Amino acid sequence: MGDLTHVTVDFSRSHLIFPEVIGSILAVLALAILIRDHRRIAGCGRYWAGILGEMDKMRFLGTLVLTLVYFWAMEPVGYQFPNLGFGFLFCSIPYVFAIGVLYLHHRTARTVLPVAVMALVAPTLTWWLFTDVFLLTLP
Structure with missing residues (x-):
């Protein structure tokens, strides 16, 4: 019965759980x-x-x-800073910004600024939460 409450995680594969x-x-x-x-x-x-006629091909x-590109780049960037999750952080910031700008209908400084702020805040908060609070490694 003691084995039911004992968890072992292979650290080399822990980032693949999610x-x-x-x-x-x-x-x-x-x-x-x-x-x-x-x-x-x-x-x-x-x-x-x-479906193909009505879809927004540029955004798709x-x-x-x-x-x-985001998934491809995350691992090589992460290898530059092993076990710190910086691959996730350094790739997520430009990815969130690029996706946000891609989906904007009117690209002005006033509309891009909130996207830039969110691109910095959301991945950084997520990285901090997973790394320091949940003690999980990110790629």
Whole structure:
């Protein structure tokens, strides 16, 4: 019974816990969408033509590219400062700023300033919370 309350974490893999949990949740949600909308998804080409015709291609493709670059860059940046979570912090600040600016409809100094402040505050607060409060390592 003593083993039920004893937890061991492999420190070299501890930073992979949250990506695996989030990936699993996203997979379950994708499966639920496929089950619910399987007729529309596999059905006629008019559905997909409508979706592709109405979507904002710049924001869609920009989000995909920025997210891929963000995840790709996090590990190499994190290796420069091992076990401190700076890969997350130093990649999240420009990522949050770039995504925020990408989704702005009117880009002026007045609208970009709150995005810049949030890009500094949100990742820094998240990094501090995970690192110092929860004692979890980030990439």
